Amino acid sequence: MSSRSILTAMFRCTICGECCRGDQAVWLNSLDMSRLADYVDRNGLRSPALADCPSPEDFLVKQRIVIVESGQNGAMRPRLRFRPGPAGPSCPFLVNDLDEKGRLWGKCSLHDTRAKPLVCRLAPLARTVDLTDGSEVWMEVPPVAGCPGWKAGEEPPPEGRAIPDPNLEVGMRADLDGEIDYFRRLTVV
Template sequence: MKDGKRFPVVEENYRFECTLCGNCCTGDQRVWLNPADLMRMALFLGYGHTSELFRQNVVLLDEGENGAWRPRILFKSYKKLRFCPFLENHLDDRGRITGLCRLHPKYKPLICRLAPLGRVWDAETGSEQWLFVKPAPDCPGVNSSRLNSLRETLQQYGSEIEEETAFLKKLQHFLEMKSEPEAYQELFYFIVKRKGEGDKR
């Protein structure tokens, strides 16, 4: 069963196991972020405000497929190679190059942790569909025999998915209001506090 375009719909189980190839962290990938992702990323980098992520060119505000503006990681470029700034390459015990994420696991964006699951959310009905989206065209993990449960994955990230749903509803409101890109800043610019810190405002 497909979504009518390119990706199979996941209804119960899916086969996948990350091989740490790093292919999903390079090329023309677009890693879209939600406010919680921005907060975690700012904490990792020691920033006191998410606006610093934009000023330091870690992320940028870009127009998504549906016309809403949202942040995504700004990939770096070296010659013809484009790659995530949080990607680190290492040699494993067999001498193979592996791609590791500096944000993994605590600060990693939700979209990366959910991979290869992608979500289609309907703003009118509030319904959603989960799709199997290859993290990269040449991802070796999609050939795995490991069987994953959609239900268990959604339970694991349930609260974060709910937060993202609330964020998507706000995005939809901005889209309906035909807001300029600058107006979206109120969703993405905020003070970041570590646990136990008092209110700095």
């Protein structure tokens, strides 16, 4: 995972795909879900058996692309459902292959599309939000322990390292604000 427009100086994703496999949990918001459903439809990936399923969320769950589980603070949230792959469970949108030296790499098939989930577009950055006033604290967080995208010796601690507000790519602010609205709706359910 990487966001090329907001990379920190110490980070360059090597496309190893490690953060898209294993026991990673990729939580989604409502905008992620609708964009993902649109991507699946536009690319003819919707199961014919679900052709008449009216709700994007419903068909993503029924097609086993997404699972709804209890997430942070106990709220029920959708996340990507990982599938068995050549290197263990992996994101359904991860393309695994071997490079010229026979090493496994993984490329996100949603990269450079609007369907790439917000959390994946932000990585290796993350934020915590105070829902009372919408204030944010930004952090650099290793997407996975030992992420090779960090320069040697520069990897932040697993819990993250606080950083100043990053420069965001055009359109990202609206998506972040939309996610705050989504979090607020979650808390009142």
